[in-house]
Amino acid sequence: MQQRRFENKVMVITGAAQGIGKAVAERAAAEGAKLVLVDRAHWLEEVAAGLRQQGGEVLALNADLEQWEPTEAAFARAHQHFGQIDILVNNVGGTIWARPYAEYQPHQVEAEIRRSLFPTLWGCRAVLPYMLARHQGAIVNVSSVATRGVNRVPYSAAKGGVNALTQSLAFEYASAGIRINATAPGGTEAPPRLTPRNTEVPTPQEQAWYQQVVDQTCATSLMHRYGSVEEQAAAILFLASDDASYINGTVLPVAGGDLG
Numbered sequence: 001m002q003q004r005r006f007e008n009k010v011m012v013i014t015g016a017a018q019g020i021g022k023a024v025a026e027r028a029a030a031e032g033a034k035l036v037l038v039d040r041a042h043w044l045e046e047v048a049a050g051l052r053q054q055g056g057e058v059l060a061l062n063a064d065l066e067q068w069e070p071t072e073a074a075f076a077r078a079h080q081h082f083g084q085i086d087i088l089v090n091n092v093g094g095t096i097w098a099r100p101y102a103e104y105q106p107h108q109v110e111a112e113i114r115r116s117l118f119p120t121l122w123g124c125r126a127v128l129p130y131m132l133a134r135h136q137g138a139i140v141n142v143s144s145v146a147t148r149g150v151n152r153v154p155y156s157a158a159k160g161g162v163n164a165l166t167q168s169l170a171f172e173y174a175s176a177g178i179r180i181n182a183t184a185p186g187g188t189e190a191p192p193r194l195t196p197r198n199t200e201v202p203t204p205q206e207q208a209w210y211q212q213v214v215d216q217t218c219a220t221s222l223m224h225r226y227g228s229v230e231e232q233a234a235a236i237l238f239l240a241s242d243d244a245s246y247i248n249g250t251v252l253p254v255a256g257g258d259l260g
Contacts, residue, residue, distance in 0.1 A: 005241040006033035010082040012075070014065055014123055015091035017041035019190040020142065023229035024089055024236050029056035031237070033087070036078040040064045065092050065119035075126035084134060087240045088127045090141045092119035093158070098210040101153040112154035117161045124169060124180075131178050140239045141166050141182040142232075145255040150216050151209050159184075163251050170249030179248045181239040186255025187217035187226040222257025 011028050015021040016037035025037055025047065034057045037048055041062075048060035059081050063074040079085055093116035097108055104112075120141050131137030143166070144159040146152055162182060170180040202210070218224050235254040238244055253259050 004032040005237070005243065006031045006087070008032070008034075009086040010034045010036065010078070010084050011087040011089065011240070012036040012038060012078055012085055012123075012127065013089045013091060014038045014119060015093070015142075017044040017047055020185070020188065020229050020232045020236070021089070021091040022047055023233040024091065025051065025058075027230075027233050027237055028240075029054065029058070034082055035059070036061065036082070036085075038063050038065065038074050038078075039092075065122060066114050067118075068122050068125075071119070071122040071126050075123075075130070079130050085127055085130045086137060088123060088137070088139045089236055089240060090120040090123040090139065090162075091236075092123075093117075093142065093144075093162075095146075095152050095155045095213075097206075098151045098213050099206065100151055100209065103209075104154060109154045113158045113161075116155055116158035120162050121165060124165065128173070128178070132173075132176055135177040137178045138240050138244075139169070139178065139180040140236050141180070142236065143182045143184045143251060145184045145186045145253050145258050146217075147184075149213065149220075151213050166251060167249045174248055179244070181244070181247060181249065182251045183232065183235045183239065184251050184253045184255065185227065185232050186221055186253070186258045187214070188229060188232055189226045190229050217258070220258045221255055225256060227254065227256060 006028055011033040013021055013025050016025045017039040029051045036059045038061045044060045048058040051058045061074045063070040065071050141162050143162040147156050147160045166180055166182040
């Protein structure tokens with residue numbers, strides 16, 4: 001029998017147009033959640049339409065979550081539509097370039113931080129007033145075990161920031177009835193991205209640098225494999241659910257034994 005852990009709960013999922021975010025949305029809808037899907041990809045509505053056809057109640061919002069004003073507006077719209085926000089899954093992020101740190105240009109460093117830290121910072125800031133008003137809520141931030149790894153230092157720094165804000169916010173808001181946790185995915189097999197994070201054609205050297213990332217990821221995982229988006233979604237939704245009611249301020253590695 002299908003679990004219904006999210007019956008009558010409103011869940012906001014960012015970065016929901018593909019990959020882990022889409023997998024979270026599909027499983028949460030099957031478990032009864034009312035969904036707000038937020039992404040800047042134009043095909044987000046197609047994802048939402050598919051979930052509606054299966055009986056889901058879904059609001060799709062296009063927004064650039066690297067910026068505060070669009071983030072604030074999206075959460076206000078979500079709250080206006082459903083009247084409450086019970087759960088937030090901050091899923092936006094991802095490596096744009098893979099290269100030794102000495103090879104990163106300053107604008108690339110800034111872009112990596114903006115992509116993989118700011119959407120989580122802004123998402124938490126935007127949702128907290130709505131959760132505080134009801135004295136309840138759960139936030140799950142999607143971090144990474146790549147806080148220690150090769151050829152992704154700016155991304156590692158951004159995800160280290162996600163870990164720190166997760167733990168600090170949990171400490172700050174536990175007394176307000178809000179739980180804040182994170183998952184730290186390892187390498188994850190996902191369908192090809194409809195829009196690549198980096199649209200530049202990689203050079204042979206860049207391909208070699210990326211292969212070093214893949215090799216290191218498989219080597220440091222005890223299971224020596226990549227995970228699936230379904231395995232990542234399962235962990236995220238566990239932390240979002242009441243099954244994790246006594247878990248707070250935790251960063252849960254979901255990486256086949258790789259602790260980062």
